[in-house]
Amino acid sequence: MGYQPIILQAERDFSVSPGALWDLLANTDQLNREIGMPYVAYGPVVVSADAFYREAGARFLGLFAARWREYPFEWVRGERYAVLRVFEAGLLDVFHGGMELRSHTDGTLVRIFAEVTPRTVIGWGMARLMGRKGIRDTLAFCERSVATRNSGSDSPSSPPSRVSPVDRDRLDQLLAALRGSRLSERLVARFARHVVAAPDREVLRMQPFALADGWGADRTAVLRLFIQAERLGVLYHTWEILCPNCRVPHAEVATVGGLPSRVHCDLCAVEYDADLTQNVELRYSVHPSLRPASGETYCIGGPANFPHIWAQQYLLPGAERAVSVTLPAEPFRVRALRVNAVCPLDPDPAGPSEVAFTYRDDGWYQMRQRFVPGPVTARFRNETAHVIVAVIEQVQWNPLAITAAQVMTLPEFRELAQAEVRSAT
Ligand SMILES: [Zn+2]
Known part of the structure; x- marks a missing residue:
């Protein structure tokens, strides 16, 4: 009989904007290094009809070697992200974790969550220990960084925890x-x-x-x-x-x-x-x-690696998902990763705040869409028999x-x- 998933989460309030916390947490490469996660060796992208992932491997606590399939992060810029990792063998079976930001009058509420399904009793113990530590260390990293920021210091946001020496x-x-x-x-x-x-x-x-x-x-x-x-x-x-x-x-x-x-x-x-x-x-x-x-x-899959992508969504065959994202008045486009089918998404003050994108075997059914700048609901529908990863991305290159x-x-x-x-x- 398999193990039940272990569900861990914690929330904390910070007196800064969601944007400031997003900049800290979306940089998952920096975050993972700061909270003491091991570095990761990534393999090539693997795409089949029912999956789209990258092979990855790391050694945890210097002891446990693990290999997993890393599925694309899903996110809405400034609001939330999550990643799914499915382990091939060993102590753990599945990890799904990420964070959510909720803005309120005095600042932002951060929720960090992890759902870990172990495969063995040692995995059960390790998942609880490492999951709790990861959440605690992530919030501590936010606290240190926000404190540095609020003190008006222009020193780097993180303390010199992993800094090589200078001659x-x-x-x-x-x-x-x-x-x-x-x-x-x-x-x-x-x-x-x-x-x-x-x-x-x-x-x-x-x-x-x-x-x-x-x-x-x-x-x-x-x-x-x-x-x-x-x-x-x-x-x-x-x-x-x-x-x-x-x-x-x-x-x-x-x-x-x-x-x-x-x-x-x-x-x-x-x-x-x-x-x-x-x-x-x-x-x-x-x-x-x-x-x-x-x-x-x-980490190579987190949102900060793709700052021009405002939302990324994994869509199984037949899936229908709505994504709410706040878009500024500039040209965007919707693209399916890998196949690179594109549908332009242009700002228009008279445009709708709900936009549909239907993916078929020959690409996006819509030729071009418009949106009214501000909160927009994008309704994705995958009518093909294979997985697609859809993104809403800025057209303009990084200035x-x-x-x-x-x-x-x-x-x-x-x-x-x-x-x-x-x-x-
Ligand atoms: Zn590319």
């Missing part, structure tokens, strides 16, 4: 050199704090414009600082080629000259071109000689990404190009 001598040399340039003292100091105290993942694959916005600094000044820091040998840049559908990077090269002309995305099952004006992005990482940051992956074409218009690009020539020799 102090090298950092001092860097700061002296940067201060000798035309950069502002305040900006150099902010950059130094980030390099020293941010978690490992946040000093790898950095987006200079996103950091500039977070620091309240000028974007070009931050990019100039990064180019200088690279010249001093403490940062290095890479070009990432993002899939035009899912916007996940699938190739990373050191020089523009090294860009492959075509790249394959396994999530979307497409081949695509590297387009310098659109999907080739500039990122910076801290050089291992300054700080040996490790870029292990803790924080620096594309190759943008960089080439800056005078500083010459220095970057020289760095590429140096690294290529």
Whole structure:
């Protein structure tokens, strides 16, 4: 006889907006690392008529190796998310967990939940122990981060729990050199704090414009600082080629000259071109000689990995689901992952607040839909005999990404190009 699921949950109030908590909790890669979950090895996407998942494996508590099928996260941006993991063998059978945010006049109520079905008596004990600990640690992470935020400090949101050490001598040399340039003292100091105290993942694959916005600094000044820091040998840049559908990077090269002309995305099952004006992005990482940051992956499926997707929904054959999501006045589209069938969803003040999307074997039945900006109910219906994963996504690309074409218009690009020539020799 099988075990009953163990249902665990906890709620807590925070005096911040749902958006602030969403930013913390939707970044499941950071969250899992912060609450002491193990890093995960992911396999390719597996798609059949009745399932759509990724193989995954990890070692829990350094002892229990587990392999599972990870189904796509389901979410509504700013409101809730959940993930289903079905274990192949061993202590656990099924895990379903996630969170919900409810806004009220004084702030936001967070509910963290987990439903774990064990397969053995040890699994039963472990599920209770780890489930409770996971929920407690998640809420504690929110509390620490909200406290940092409310104190007005611009230190990284999380305490330096998993931060690799910085070579102090090298950092001092860097700061002296940067201060000798035309950069502002305040900006150099902010950059130094980030390099020293941010978690490992946040000093790898950095987006200079996103950091500039977070620091309240000028974007070009931050990019100039990064180019200088690279010249001093403490940062290095890479070009990432993002899939035009899912916007996940699938190739990373050191020089523009090294860009492959075509790249394959396994999530979307497409081949695509590297387009310098659109999907080739500039990122910076801290050089291992300054700080040996490790870029292990803790979660690749959470909402923060796909910030342009406002809602994602898993639909079994014949399923009908309604999703309520608040959409701003900008173009969206509905897409079925993998098959990439698309239906445009355009803002229109005279449009409806309820919109239907019917999926058939030849794609979306609707040619184009309109919505009135604000709360919208999307009614999905899967009329095919196979699973689909439907998303509502922004059409506009991330304005924080620096594309190759943008960089080439800056005078500083010459220095970057020289760095590429140096690294290529
Ligand atoms: Zn893709």
